[in-house]
Amino acid sequence: MLSRPLIVLLVFGLSQVSPCQKSTASSKPAAPTQGSIVYVVGEVHKAGGYTMENGRMTVLQAISLAEGTNPTAALNKAVLIRNTAAGRQQIPLGLKNILAAKAPDIPLQAGDIVFIPNSAAKSTRGTVFPLYDVPPSPPLQKPAPFYDR
Helix, strand or coil, X not given: CCCHHHHHHHHCCCCCCCCCCCCCXXXXXXXXXXXXXEEEEECECCCEEXXXXXXXXXXXXXXXXXXXXXXXXCHHHCEEEEXXXXXXXXXXXXXXXXXXXXCCCCEXXXXXXXXXXXXXXXXXXXXXXXXXXXXXXXXXXXXXXXXXX
């Protein structure tokens, strides 16, 4: 395992390793290319592009890098948007089943977009106000007085 000073050297692009290091690594890591990024957007905590490690990543790994879904996410309406030779293709994910291990976790390809939409029902839950914001008045016991000038 690399020690902390070596990691700092690699991050800042320094090619020299101090003699006390036992590792032989002497070059900075390659910058991620546009083709090795997967995007996670929509109802997740941290939407963005994430680099595929070793060219492999699954839908659940991508969502975990995005720090999970929001409580208002529509898990069954999630879609994988993939560019193919035939054009852009939308593949339904069914995240609820994937999370329950009832469906396989789908491997992603470079440039894929995982979109998790908002659930309108979950968004309004708890925010719908009652029709009346004041309690109803007691019924009138006698007719209201009529004032004539």
